[in-house]
Amino acid sequence: MKISAQEEYGLRCLVQLAALPEGGSLTLPQIAELEGISTANAGKLMWLLNKAGFVHSTRGTKGGYSLERPAEDIRLSEIIKVLDEDVLGKHCGSYTGVRDSCVHNGDCGIRPVIIGLHALVENALSQITLAQLVGSERSVDAMFNRVHSIHRTVEPQGV
Amino acid sequence: MKISAQEEYGLRCLVQLAALPEGGSLTLPQIAELEGISTANAGKLMWLLNKAGFVHSTRGTKGGYSLERPAEDIRLSEIIKVLDEDVLGKHCGSYTGVRDSCVHNGDCGIRPVIIGLHALVENALSQITLAQLVGSERSVDAMFNRVHSIHRTVEPQGV
DNA sequence: CGCAATCTTGACGAAAAAATAATGATTTGA
């Protein structure tokens, strides 16, 4: 249960754009440099984000990428959904909601756990905007503390 | 951000044992059959769970696996931690908490999000026991509804 | 126009994860 490389870096690239002054843009080599990844890799990520309508790209000299929508309106849940290889539901109906796709016919004890977990994560991510990730981290911390309110006893380690 | 195959199936195997009458046991072929996976695969999973102390195994004819600890005492967070290929923190200090391992020196906008997300998931999983996964799903649903209490607007889809 | 900077896109190769195979060790019971 962890964020994938594609999810993480795609998100990071968007954050770089969001951190720019109003209307600013970055080229692929610039983004790659800022994130410590290859230009080719950045290109693929930005292509996905472009297709999904998060960024606007202009070709040619003086080209680059800029945010298509205001950072305040972009929720992390949307971003993750686009970057995730959403080939979910291959080995069990737990993911897709389609029954009859595994030996349990989608009816087993852990099904509600998996679905609940996904909903939990999506819910948390839907409450964070790209704008909140720029500069100050305080609002994000505050958000997680609220969601955690029931018990906050566990250390943030690998899950 | 999804549960891995190893996590899911390992959890499923444990649920099968927990569903047994007091003191019951299952062999590898039986577990494999129940979960629709190969015996070899089940063997690997059970080996991990055995090493971690969740199950007890006996070899030879009449051998098999049984729960080592009461299902009421086993929290999902423990299980996931064992089944996760916890080779986290390979591409960014976000996971390990070790700084200086990426271009951001572990100090970037998305770091609190990743850490917060892991904590959120771990917190949720720590509130569910293996026993709750057997038979009735109601307690699990109730738990997630509580955690969701802030907003429950999102459909449980792929995240 | 023609070159250089830039994004686009599909194909390819490397790395990680998962599944399988293979071999070995232990126990039971005839």
Added chain:
DNA sequence: TCAAATCATTATTTTTTCGTCAAGATTGCG
């Protein structure tokens, strides 16, 4: 004691994911 059943452990293969490459398309500028 020997054979069958069963778990233990490591190695190999397969699949999936990730990253790179290369050829193409578009734009700006001299």
